[in-house]
Amino acid sequence: MGNPKGFLEYARKSNEERNPKERINDWNEYTLRQTDQDLKQQGERCMDCGTPFCHTGMEWDKSSIGCPINNLIPEWNEFVHQGKWKQALERLELTNNFPEFTGRVCPAPCEGSCVLGINDDPVTIKSIENEIVERGFDNGWIQPVPPKTRTGKHIAIIGSGPAGLTAADELNKAGHYVTVFEREDRPGGLLMYGIPNMKLEKKTIDRRIQILMEEGIQFQLNTEIGVDISKDQLLSDYDAVVLCTGAQQPRDIPIEERESKGIHFAMDYLTESTKSLHSKSEPNISAEGKDVIVIGGGDTGADCVATALRQKCKSIVQFGKHPELPLNRGEDNPWPHTPMTFSLEYAYEEAHKQYKKDPREYEVLTQAFKSSDNGSVQSLITSQVKKETKDGKTITVNIPNTEKEWNAQLVLIAIGFTGPEQEILEHFDLRKTERGLVWTDQSTYKTSVDGVFTAGDARRGQSLVVWAIREGREVAKEVNEYVLNSQNTALTS
Structure with a gap:
């Protein structure tokens, strides 16, 4: 904790915004980046609490308490205070696959649970997070890192929203061959077409997709499951299938x-x-x-x-x-x-x-x-x-x-939305919950069909991008264990 009095000396400052009268004439992001001095001071406001709640990542009475992906917030705030941006990025990447998405569109339950927020304005966590990852791209620290070895296992991810991309990223890092199926013409799911440019410019998504592709992930676009490819073919060609189709059935x-x-x-x-x-x-x-x-x-x-x-x-x-x-x-x-x-x-x-x-x-x-x-x-x-x-x-x-x-x-x-679109669930003949969501074993993300898993909004209902990332990381662990313990290999490398 570099400045024990930081939270007393400095007021909260969020990112400045472009003039509203001007920005409604274009589709560019409406926020601006802060200066080094401002960011240093905002990092100093973090109290490095003995019991921090910002990264607890739990649900209590239908509300998110802290960061669902358990970001190490006090640690990277301290690095920002010290001007050690690369170290801050390393801490951030330990828990978050796509901080450039959450740093823009997450409602920041971490800030709502900041201890400083009990009697003062909370730390500007979201703005700092976004600046860390943007510094990573600006300085060339974020580069494709393909796995050194491959397991020979093939995984199909259905849906390229935040849960699907996270699962694909984690499973690819584990050395599996990963193919992401997307029915739209561009990957990104809700990030691409559900969130407008002024909140999340699409070049930000394209930048990350390019890295994932260079790391070996395959994207098969304009492909609808049950129309262009069947469940039987998927289950035959892949060692596991992960449904990350979201909850896009509108109310x-x-x-x-x-x-x-x-x-x-x-x-x-x-x-x-x-x-x-x-x-x-x-x-x-x-x-x-x-x-x-x-x-x-x-x-x-x-x-x-x-x-x-x-x-x-x-x-x-x-x-x-x-x-x-x-x-x-x-x-x-x-x-x-x-x-x-x-x-x-x-x-x-x-x-x-x-x-x-x-x-x-x-x-x-x-x-x-x-x-x-x-x-x-x-x-x-x-x-x-x-x-x-x-x-x-x-x-x-x-x-x-x-x-x-x-x-x-x-x-x-x-x-809002009532749940996932039912056609693909019926195509796989999946068991559903009373809410029409995909039923899973809560601890393994396994569906009622062997070899088929699900994560994100299709499993939990309409939720936050950060919860989708958490579920993508967790389902990847379960799929990794499943395919490594399986005696069958759908395809040989």
């Missing part, structure tokens, strides 16, 4: 005139927007010149707001059924839980600058859509709602006489 709103044109799932909209950037073409779903309403108050909804602003929408509103969050932790949200407090995220700051108003409307529930004669959505009807407790359960109830009609030519549904 719908089955109300009047739902089938009107102009109503889309958020993920379809974000995917189309990103694909149009790559192809330099007009997106199939565009917000340009339209009154846009986003239904759903989470991060995906915020990304839709930011995307619509860049497409020059006429107006933008986001509905959430929950009350506005408090400025400070409530009694039911104690440290070290992730703080459920109000914040002006990047998208809302941009909308506020553009329209002089926060686009969020709270405690609103959509009751019906209304369409024009040609079948296109033209408005929707909402009512105000409130929370009530009945029979020990919290329920949402409508408030009478609060109906309101809102103009909308584009409606984006962002109310």
